Amino acid sequence: MGKNFLMVAKTLYGLEDLLVKELRDLGASEIEKGVRSVSFQGDTGFMYKANLCCRTAVRILKPISSFNVFDEDQLYKRIYEIPWENHMDSRGTLSVESTVFSKRFTHSKYIALKTKDAIVDRFRDRFGHRPDIDRYHASLHVHIHIDRQIATVSLNSSGPSLHRRGYRVAPVAAPVSEVLAAGLIMLSGWSGQCDFLDPMCGGGTIPIEAAMIACNIPANINRAEFGFEHWPDYDPELFELIRNSALKRVKEFHFKIYARDRDPLAIRKTKANVGEASLEEFIDIQQADFINSEKEDKEKNLFILTNPPYDQRLSLRDVSDFYGRIGSTLKHGYAGSEAWLFAANETALKSIGLKPKKKIKLYNGKLEARLVGFNLFSGTLKARKSTSTS
Template sequence: MLAKTLFGFEDLLATELRNLGAINVEKGVRSVSFEGDKGFMYKANLCLRTAIKILKPVKTFIVRSEDDLYAKVYAMNWERFMNVNSTFAINATLADSRFTHEKYVALKTKDAIVDKFRDTHGERPDVDTRHPDVRIHIHIQRNQVTISLDSSGNSLHQRGYKTRTNIAPINEVLAAGMLLMSGWDGTTDFMDPMCGSGTMLVEAAMIACNIPANINRKEFAFEKWGDFDEDLFEKIVESSLKKTREFHHKIIGYDKAPSAVMKAKDNVANANLAEYITVKQQNFFETYKHTEGKLHMVFNPPYGERLNIDMERFYKSIGDTLKQNYPGTNAWFITSNLPALKFVGLRPSRKIKLFNGKLESRLVLFEMYEGSKKGKYMNNKKED
C-alpha cells in the first residue's frame, strides 16, 4: 500500500507506520510505501497523524500511448471492485510523463471503465465526484501506470472535529506533523498563543493522550467496499481506544479575537477534549509564562498573506514577548514570510523547510533559556 503525506513529513510517516506494525516500509517523495493486511489498512486510516491518503494499488502496467492506456484500463476486471449500480470518481496524478493533462487522463480512464461495463452488461456505473462508492486513483510516472483504490475518501486531514474555522486555518496533518517534528510528547505544559480555531490544541491533546487521529471522522472510503469487514473495523477501533493514556499537564490556547476563541472552544468540544484544553481571549503580547518548568509552544502566526498587519512590528513583538515573558520555553512556529523572521530579533536553533498549502515555509525553533544562554552554557561546563 501507499500512504501519501506532505513535503518533509516522510520520515515522520515512516516512523508512524513502523510503530503501528507495518512491514517493508520505504520512503518516497511525499509518500511512504508499506505492506499490511486489510485490518492494517483500517488501522492506518484510523491512527496515522501525518498521512493524507492510504492507497491500495491493484494494477501496474506500462503504457506507450493514449490508446494503450484506454485498452489496458478496459482490460481490467472492474467487477472485482464495483458494479453497474456503483458510483465512482477518478483522481489522476502525473510525474515526468508523456501525458501532460491530469484531467484528460482521468477522463480517458473513466471512458474505459464505463465502456467495459456497457459492453458487458448493457449498463454503466455513474460518476459522482462528491460522494462516490469507489474512488480510483491513477498515477503515471514516465510510462508506468499504477491504478489504486483510495481507501480513505476525503483527505485524512479532515478529522471530523473541526466544524468552524478562521480566515487562514492550518491543515490538521500539517499541525500534527509540526508537533511531532517539534518533539511534543505530552510530558510538559503546552501553549498555542495564536490558536485560531484550535487545530494545534486539539492535535497536541490527541498526541499527548495517544488518541487515534481520525476517531471523530464520520466515514472512510473502505466502508463502502464490497469486502468491508465491519466487525474487524470495530475491533480495531476498540483496540486503538484501549491504548489511550491520561495527560497530567496543561494545554493552553490564546487568541485576541473573540470569534476565534468561540470557534476553538466549539472544535475542542467536538473532539471531546475540553477537560484537557483551556482557551482564553488574550493578546499574546500582553501575556507571560505562568507555568512551572518547561513550556512547549507551537503556533502559526499570520504571514501577511490574508491578514493585513505590520509584519516588522508584529514579528518584533513575537521576539520581545518570548525573550521577556517566556523563559524556559521551546517556542516553535511556522511562517512563509521568510523576510519577517529577521524582525524576531532572536537566532533560531532550528529551521526546517515545509509547505503550508502551496506556500514555502519554515518551521523555526527559538529556545528561551532561564537566565542567559551564556549562563546556561557555563553551568553545563561546571557540571561536566
C-alpha cells in the same frame, strides 16, 4: 490472519520519516520511504488500522495494476481491461483523481477524465448502465499515478483526504491542515511531557492535534467514513475490532493545553471544534492577545507551538514589526520555555530577533515554509556563557 499486500501511504513533504515511524510502530512490514510517500505491506486489518491511526498520512492506496503507457488511447485501453466489477457495483458511485509526472502526459485532470471514461464505459458495455460520479462519498475512489511512462492504478482506501479528521465543524480562513498540524507537533518533539500553548490558535487545529497525540487518541476516530467501508469485501466486524483495540491504547494526560487567540470569532470556532472532538477537559480556551503577555505559571515548563499569520493568505499591516513583537514577547515574557513557530515568510521569521536552534523546511499547501525552534533562556547570552564557564 489475511494475506499481506502492497500499500502506499501518501504524506506531505518533510513528514516522510514520521510516517515511516508511525507505520513501523503500528506493525507494518517491508517499509520503504519515498518522496511524499511510504510503501509498506500489511493485511486488510492493517489497512483499516493505518487509516484510523496514522496522523501524518494523507491517504492509504492499494495498487491493483501497473503498466507502461505511451499515449491516452493506450491508457484508456489498459484501464478498460481492469475488472472493475470486482471492486464496485455498476449502480454505485465513482471518484477518480490523478497525479502526473511525465513529459508525455501533462494534464492530470485530463488523465483523471480519461480514466473515468474507461471505467464507466466498461460498466455500460457489460451491464447496460454506468456508475455516477461522486467526489466525496463515492462507492469507489480510484487513484492513478503516472511517473514518466509508468502508470499505477490504485484503490484509495481512505476516500477523501485523511486531513479531514471530522472534528472541524467551524472552519477559519487560512487554516493549517490537520495532518500538517500533527506533523509540526511531532517534529517539534512534544508528545505530552509538559504544558502546551498555542497563542494564535485560529480554529484550534494545533491544540486539538496536540491533545490527541498526548492522549494517544486515534487520529481519525471522529471521521464519518473511510473509502474501504464501501468495498465489496469490507468486514465491519474486523474494523470494529481494530477500532476498539486502538481505543484501549488511549492514555491519561496530566498537563494542560492552552488555546489562545485575540480574535473572539476564532475562540468561538475553537470551542466548537474542540467540543466536536470531545476534548474540552484537556484544552483550556480563552481570548487573549499574545503580544506583551507573560507566562501564566513561571514555575511550570511550557512548550509553545503556533502558526501565526505571515502576510500570505491573511494580510498584515507590517509583518516584520508583528514578528518583532512576537520575538520580544517570547524573550521577555516566556523565559525558560521552548517555542516553535511555523511560517511561510522568511523575512518575518528573521524579524523575531532570536537565534533559532533548528529550522525544518516544509510546505503549507504550495507555500514553502519553515518550522523554527527556539530555546528561551533567562538573561542575556553573554551572561549565560559567563555562568556556564565559572
